[in-house]
Amino acid sequence: MTDLQQLVAAARKAGWSVRKRRGGHLVWQRPDGDGLIFSASTPSDWRSLANVRASLRRAGLIINGGQPHGER
Numbered sequence: 001m002t003d004l005q006q007l008v009a010a011a012r013k014a015g016w017s018v019r020k021r022r023g024g025h026l027v028w029q030r031p032d033g034d035g036l037i038f039s040a041s042t043p044s045d046w047r048s049l050a051n052v053r054a055s056l057r058r059a060g061l062i063i064n065g066g067q068p069h070g071e072r
Contacts, residue, residue: 003049004041011061030059 001009008018008026015031020041028037037059039052057063 004043004052007049007053007056007063010063011056014061016061028056028059030061035059 011018011028017027017029017031019027021027021038024041026039026041028039029035037052037055039055040048043049043052053063
């Protein structure tokens with residue numbers, strides 16, 4: 001399982017909706033339905049995956065037992 005697939009699985013487990021658009025991009029939506037995050041479904045390099053993780057964390061997704069952005 002790729003890092004992106006693991007991230008999708010973690011998001012879905014947390015109640016997020018992740019779907020693929022016709023152009024191949026992924027759309028991530030929070031469980032409360034507020035806001036959308038768009039990402040490539042085939043990250044071109046390691047930074048693009050890190051940027052997706054950061055965007056999701058800022059939107060409130062807790063990844064690997066961490067905390068959402070802005071909470072300590």
